[in-house]
Amino acid sequence: MKIAVCVKQVPDTGAGITLDPNDKTVNREGEGELNSLDEYAVEEALKIAEANSGEVVAVTMGPDQAVDAVRKALQMGADSGIHLSDESLKGSCAVATSAALAKLLEGRGFDLIVFGSESTDARMSVVPAMVAERLGLPQLTYANNVEVAGSDVKIHRVTDYGYDEVSASTPAVISVVEKINEPRYPSFKGIMAAKKKPVETVTVADLGIEAPAATSTVESFEDVPPRAAGTIVTDEGDGGVKIADYLSTQKLI
């Protein structure tokens, strides 16, 4: 079984994400990290591969330093990587990202393509569904449980009321939510082994396409002024009454 796991390098969440005032795209120069929600995707891909004597290929699209996301996946145990890197893809919107990823994944014989549920910078949660649409593959997204038996795949898709059981046959697209597993930490052995694992670098020209144009653009942006400091009181036995007073003055009750 051949499994792709799509991982994204995102700006370090701790340091805060910023937009570049010139081209109004996300600043990707500084230290990045593997999108934390993609760690669950890597873990799930590895588990499925372990149970089905499969192989895992970590796939990313992003600037040069995005290869670090692939490296992290390799340290966790993925077998090889593919990195689509091209200056012309800078500032890609989700529509363009999904087009490029679909092209990159197509024709490589993957039985499963596993995604995280969301990138912590874009926060759109749309790329997996869009890749499924483009490739004409079953969409098994928002899974908090995945069962693979031969070519049958069954997931629990998280819904507002609980979950839906959804089933399909491979090849299929999966996205997983963070409740699904506990991602492993790379072991020392894993970190050493990752250095020797192959990562294929691909350009847009290699895919035989033109860089998909961005279909939406940021016209302007501004920082939201920090919330005005509120009133903080210490409970002296009347804290509940005081909140009720506040709610009354705000006409909330």
Next chain:
Amino acid sequence: MAEILVLVEHTDGSVKKVTTELLTLARSIGEPSAVFIGSGADEAAATLAEYGAENIYVADAEELSNHPVAPAAEVLAQLVSEKSPAAVLIASTAEGKEVAGRLAVKIDSGLITDAIGVNSDLSATQSIFGGTVTVTSKVSTGTPVITVRPNSAAPEAAAGAGNRSDVSVSLSQGATNATITNRVEEKKGGRPDLAEAAIVVSGGRGVGGAEGFEVIEKLADSLGAAVGASRAATDAGWYPHQFQVGQTGKTVSPQLYIANGISGAIQHRAGMQTSKRIVVVNKDPEAPIFELADYGVVGDLFEVVPQLTEEVTKRKG
């Protein structure tokens, strides 16, 4: 006036509040038409017309509900090609965003998610990076597909013609290759929908256990509010996962958010920072959540919250 398609969110024909918000918003940029998928259109029609739907397009084939996401995108894509609307508005829920994504691919158009406003030139306002930055974005290709967060507009009734027409769609193989075999309900009934609620009362690790959530639920019920939880509380199994607020849970933007025993980690803030008013109860005066508080009480939630519940009940008479 240009036609604006609005995908209706409903439960068996009972229209969700977010749809009345989207219809209201659509009226400010064009002429809304409601797209109703599933059964219960008869029940929904009056509400949709009341909030301004000029047309109601109904797709009610059984197979539409047997597969996730893709059928709705196919219905909308067909309507976009028949009606050439100026834009498509969809509620920014997990499923709504996926429908929007597939639709954008099908009609070769740009997509904006999580809008908190749509302007007359069809640009959209979004709140990003946990509510710290506001951006205005515009779709430059095709028919803009925009998902709008619940609670972004106040619903206002203004009657529309509500002309109903049925839409028949034959689903493609790509829309039927994943099948819903069972729906499992875990929901605690009776309270407003978390994403749509005007008031949300949340509990975190400070609530101390599943029993502790009774205190939270009682306050919520006195206010007619939805109940939310931090990840610490859902991971511990104290409250079901679908009530988690935050980066990997729901994004809420209510009139009032009351955080009880929640420290205010960045991932939690990402889901509640755009609430209009925030009230905090926490025994640690250093808890970062106080930075967001319009009103905060440093104290034990088991003292403060029951007293507040009692007071609210008294004042509501």
